[in-house]
Amino acid sequence: MPKLDLAQVPQKTGSIYPEPYASMMKGRSSLRLGQAGGLTQFGVNLVTLEPGALSSLRHWHLNEDEFVMVIAGECVMVTDDGEEIMRIGDCAGFPANTPDGHHFINRGDTPAVFLVIGSKAREEVVTYSDIDMVLTVTDGTNVCTHKDGRPWTPEGEENG
Amino acid sequence: MPKLDLAQVPQKTGSIYPEPYASMMKGRSSLRLGQAGGLTQFGVNLVTLEPGALSSLRHWHLNEDEFVMVIAGECVMVTDDGEEIMRIGDCAGFPANTPDGHHFINRGDTPAVFLVIGSKAREEVVTYSDIDMVLTVTDGTNVCTHKDGRPWTPEGEENG
Numbered sequence: 465m466p467k468l469d470l471a472q473v474p475q476k477t478g479s480i481y482p483e484p485y486a487s488m489m490k491g492r493s494s495l496r497l498g499q500a501g502g503l504t505q506f507g508v509n510l511v512t513l514e515p516g517a518l519s520s521l522r523h524w525h526l527n528e529d530e531f532v533m534v535i536a537g538e539c540v541m542v543t544d545d546g547e548e549i550m551r552i553g554d555c556a557g558f559p560a561n562t563p564d565g566h567h568f569i570n571r572g573d574t575p576a577v578f579l580v581i582g583s584k585a586r587e588e589v590v591t592y593s594d595i596d597m598v599l600t601v602t603d604g605t606n607v608c609t610h611k612d613g614r615p616w617t618p619e620g621e622e623n624g
Numbered sequence: 625m626p627k628l629d630l631a632q633v634p635q636k637t638g639s640i641y642p643e644p645y646a647s648m649m650k651g652r653s654s655l656r657l658g659q660a661g662g663l664t665q666f667g668v669n670l671v672t673l674e675p676g677a678l679s680s681l682r683h684w685h686l687n688e689d690e691f692v693m694v695i696a697g698e699c700v701m702v703t704d705d706g707e708e709i710m711r712i713g714d715c716a717g718f719p720a721n722t723p724d725g726h727h728f729i730n731r732g733d734t735p736a737v738f739l740v741i742g743s744k745a746r747e748e749v750v751t752y753s754d755i756d757m758v759l760t761v762t763d764g765t766n767v768c769t770h771k772d773g774r775p776w777t778p779e780g781e782e783n784g
Contacts, residue, residue: 466716466726467701467708498691501717505689505743506666508717529665531658533739535695535713541627548627553695556626557661557668566626579693581741583665 466501470510473500480599480606481521482616491517491570498581507582513539513570519578522565522593527585530558532568537576539568544593550578560585565593626661630670633660640759640766641681642776651677651730658741667742673699673730679738682725682753687745690718692728697736699728704753710738720745725753 476496479489491514498508511519522542532541533555541548541556544564550556558566560583570576590599597616600607608616636656639649651674658668671679682702692701693715701708701716704724710716718726720743730736748761757776760767768776 466703466718466724467710468715468717470713470715497693497715498689498717501691501715502719502722503689503691503717505720506691506741508691508715508741529658529663531661531663531666531668531741533657533695535693543626550627553630555628555630555657555661555668557628557658557663558626559662560665562662564626579739581666581668581691583743 468497468500470495470497473497482608482618484618485521485595485597488518489520491515492519497579504584506584507580509580509582510535511578511580513537513568513576513578515570515573515575517570519568519580521595521597522567523590523599524558524563524565524593525560525582525585526589526591527560528583528588529560530583531581532556532558533579535577535579537570537574538572539570539576539578541566541568563591565591628657628660630655630657633657642768642778644778645681645755645757648678649680651675652679657739664744666744667740669740669742670695671738671740673697673728673736673738675730675733675735677730679728679740681755681757682727683750684718684723684725684753685720685742686749686751687720688743688748689720690743691741692716692718693739695737695739697730697734698732699730699736699738701726701728723751725751 473495477493479486495510534550541550543566588601633655637653639646655670694710703726750759
């Protein structure tokens with residue numbers, strides 16, 4: 465039967481970010497529901513943010529559309545325009561190639577859960593709004609650089 | 625701000641089906657949330673089924689992946705394997721080119737709401753499991769035929 469048994473979907477934690485950013489993603493976990501359902505054309509992830517957790521560094525996608533709906537709890541969405549509270553049923557769309565970074569923060573004391581859907585471009589560039597970092601993804605391989613293209617090095621360590 | 629105001633999203637009703645099937649879709653409405661959020665790469669629709677309503681004729685897609693999560697109420701999912709109750713938070717994935725038709729029926733006495741995501745193939749063929757009808761979509765133009773390719777005519781009217 466196609467109904468998913470969410471208890472059988474592996475919980476994914478960790479981060480593709482280099483330090484010190486990877487450590488900032490503690491308290492975030494996700495279930496890859498689209499993958500569990502055999503889908504390959506877009507991603508569907510059910511993300512849980514424990515109190516205090518971030519969804520990601522604030523970012524925007526060059527090639528991939530993204531959509532979010534809050535399923536449980538409450539979180540704060542941050543964009544260039546500032547902060548906005550997102551409650552159960554609230555939605556937001558982030559069209560590709562729109563240079564306004566977004567992320568979600570759980571400032572409450574109970575978990576927040578949202579569904580996030582993203583297309584799967586073969587090549588993708590993710591730009592981080594608040595730090596000097598860009599992530600380039602080519603056929604599933606992730607490479608971080610500075611925004612001018614130099615290989616990524618942690619802030620303050622370039623001349624260290 | 626990217627948060628959608630759902631009260632401003634037009635409610636879509638009606639059906640692309642020919643009669644007598646179009647009339648069977650009464651009680652179904654949807655909000656095109658992805659479109660409202662400026663997305664073009666996949667569709668995100670919030671579908672409401674009033675008591676007794678169907679989501680669609682039972683069908684499968686040749687080229688497009690589809691994903692469903694129930695958001696409110698309860699409905700019955702029908703596939704080749706039979707019926708399964710879908711409650712809030714329940715999910716199902718329907719990979720492209722998997723010839724097992726599905727649809728959802730609200731057999732309860734309160735509205736059921738689900739989120740449905742589908743990719744957007746330029747060409748699509750939708751096969752209806754329980755009737756002799758196929759829908760071919762090319763660049764947004766819909767054409768119904770019988771499964772052997774003959775132009776679609778309502779059952780019993782071919783020789784009328």
